[in-house]
């Protein structure tokens with residue numbers, strides 16, 4: 001952002017020691033920007049503990065909807081020095097730092113001279129005048145609102161709205177400290193340069209502000225999901241919490257198991273009774289579930305498994321995003337069995353895919369994995385309202401009591417061309433059957449006869465073809481005639497779309513494909529790759545797992561891997577620079 | 593009548609203790625008039641883990657050690673089913689021991705029949721967590737009954753011996769009744785000798801002691817049960833019979849509050865629920 005009369009795209013960070021409540025100021029700012037018609041992309045960057053350590057929240061407010069944070073930070077509200085030191089290099093040249101100097105003045109050694117600083121001892125004033133450190137949030141909002149030329153009434157209304165749950169005796173001192181903040185800002189010497197920031201006021205249709213985990217849970221429920229079992233783990237826990245909040249009211253169950261082995265087996269048990277079931281976890285928990293996933297594939301039990309990936313290996317970095325479980329999700333579990341792996345790119349997509357996965361699991365009677373990363377899972381974004389009407393629960397092939405009665409024989413694992421054998425859930429008269437993970441005959445009795453084994457393997461494999469046409473298609477954009485492609489999924493979706501926009505604008509024609517079905521690899525993905533001279537595969541891991549996957553499925557050596565695994569999402573500007581540089585070199589090479 | 597799967601004949605070695613267990617389950621189901629289609633028998637992995645193939649009901653072959661979580665999932669999703677979990681001592685006391693602790697704690701109305709033979713039968717005779725009698729100099733055994741007694745939620749703890757059919761049958765009927773009445777987790781450990789790798793008939797026949805036959809024994813007293821179990825153990829006896837029974841609330845009863853709707857049978861058509869979904873979505877309006 002360059003400071004101009006109007007702000008249509010800016011990134012704000014609020015940082016302080018975890019547990020000091022510093023992040024609440026972000027909620028007031030969301031309210032303010034929301035009322036002005038901006039779109040928001042919010043990410044948290046908390047250490048995996050409640051108190052202590054740097055906690056930061058970041059928000060991009062833009063007039064155009066964006067799927068990632070901005071390149072640089074334009075405004076920082078910092079409640080301690082460490083926060084400013086850490087963020088220094090990411091500031092835009094004309095950024096403003098609002099600093100709480102209660103302890104000592106800001107050491108601005110690593111800040112560019114052009115960065116402007118407003119130092120106010122918020123904490124000290126709040127304690128002195130209002131006897132409570134926490135009021136510093138409202139005070140800092142007062143400063144910012146003044147900085148952005150928001151008039152007092154509008155700003156105060158946003159604050160009141162955000163704090164409306166507080167009792168009057170706590171609300172009032174917050175309003176006072178907000179007003180004090182505005183006075184401090186006016187008195188500050190930055191005033192001599194005036195306050196050049198003016199927020200836009202635009203109209204946009206009603207949106208939702210939601211994160212990916214909540215949206216997956218919602219999509220699952222909307223598609224008839226009524227049983228959930230999980231074990232708490234960052235960054236997947238919100239799914240458990242959301243469903244514990246909402247499923248009981250719908251007559252369903254959302255329970256916390258004693259571990260991930262129990263979670264997936266409880267889920268398998270529930271799923272066998274016919275209720276649409278999901279479990280969710282994050283990477284280390286997902287590895288524990290591998291045996292159960294294979295069992296779902298073998299025994300033919302419909303189950304949705306969400307993996308909100310963290311940075312690995314092992315316990316890794318619980319609060320940081322990574323896409324390093326791609327290979328595991330596609331191959332984990334012993335043996336070979338049909339499965340589907342879907343990767344939504346934003347909360348709106350999480351809802352759609354949460355619902356689609358729930359129906360697909362019923363239709364293939366097997367495991368459907370939803371692959372998200374910490375950024376998609378936990379970043380909240382404004383998205384268009386969910387299309388509830390578009391979701392209708394699908395039962396797959398079931399056997400009713402009447403249908404059973406009309407049959408001469410019923411075999412649970414009957415062979416048929418679709419590979420999907422209609423099933424009777426326990427409690428259905430006349431449908432008694434055996435369900436097993438062992439190789440079996442049509443009745444469910446264990447067998448190792450080679451011919452039967454071949455038939456059963458073929459039957460299960462056929463199920464994917466039966467649903468292939470309905471697997472979520474990717475999202476394409478950019479210059480359709482371009483010979484240079486970009487592929488990404490999940491947290492890369494917003495970045496590659498924006499990078500493509502910028503590259504095309506600066507004369508480097510590119511097109512992009514956001515892949516939504518990772519497994520099976522869809523024909524359209526292979527076709528996209530073949531239609532380009534070369535394709536950049538952007539992913540958050542070190543080994544290029546998505547590129548490797550595509551290499552084995554339709555690519556012909558024309559992939560260029562762009563990877564990163566330090567826990568920090570690609571910045572759009574960096575991606576643009578990488579690709580533009582590569583392309584310039586390629587052109588140079590061609591000429592030579 | 594539709595022809596569907598018919599129970600197969602057990603594949604166990606002649607003389608295996610598991611035969612008695614299977615017979616007791618079949619008899620008990622008949623004794624309480626339990627309809628086959630409303631019954632689900634889930635088994636672990638092991639010789640014991642083939643028992644579901646031999647009983648007229650819905651059957652499931654769980655992963656090794658995971659029969660209890662699976663059974664819990666079935667019960668919670670459809671509390672109207674009679675859910676019987678069965679497995680070996682390796683399945684329940686080794687790889688699945690963690691789940692047993694939580695089953696006692698939660699107390700779902702599931703019958704759990706653990707066939708204790710002191711060894712791993714299917715994998716050909718390795719030590720199990722109750723192998724003490726094979727080599728008493730090393731690790732001591734796990735005692736499932738004492739474990740259950742130590743957990744406040746437990747509500748039905750019994751042991752029987754496959755070589756004493758009458759007592760085994762009686763205990764099994766009581767266990768099924770406990771679960772059918774929604775009273776919670778009915779744990780039955782059956783001493784079930786493996787004639788091939790650990791033939792303990794002669795040894796166990798001389799040591800089993802029916803606590804119900806002891807004068808003044810009160811199965812509703814946790815303290816008395818604990819004391820009796822340990823006193824007998826010190827004398828080298830194996831306490832059997834209905835050792836403890838209580839009225840601890842069952843796990844599924846906690847879910848059967850207002851709103852609970854037998855998840856397996858909820859009509860999830862969109863038209864029925866769309867208003868609820870819309871009002872939840874409204875909370876995210878921005």
Ligand SMILES: Cc1ncc(C[n+]2csc(CCOP(=O)(O)OP(=O)(O)O)c2C)c(N)n1
Nearest residue numbers: 637638639640656680681682683712713714
């Ligand atoms: C995850 C896993 N580990 C190991 C095995 C191999 N295995 C099969 S049965 C068994 C032990 C069975 O012993 P027990 O539960 O006592 O049953 P029994 O055969 O004695 O009735 C083992 C270790 C397996 N099937 N799965």
Ligand code: SF4
Nearest residue numbers: 605608639713786787
């Ligand atoms: S090996 Fe032992 S446990 Fe297995 S069937 Fe034979 S006697 Fe029974």
Ligand SMILES: [Mg+2]
Nearest residue numbers: 680681711712
């Ligand atoms: Mg055994």
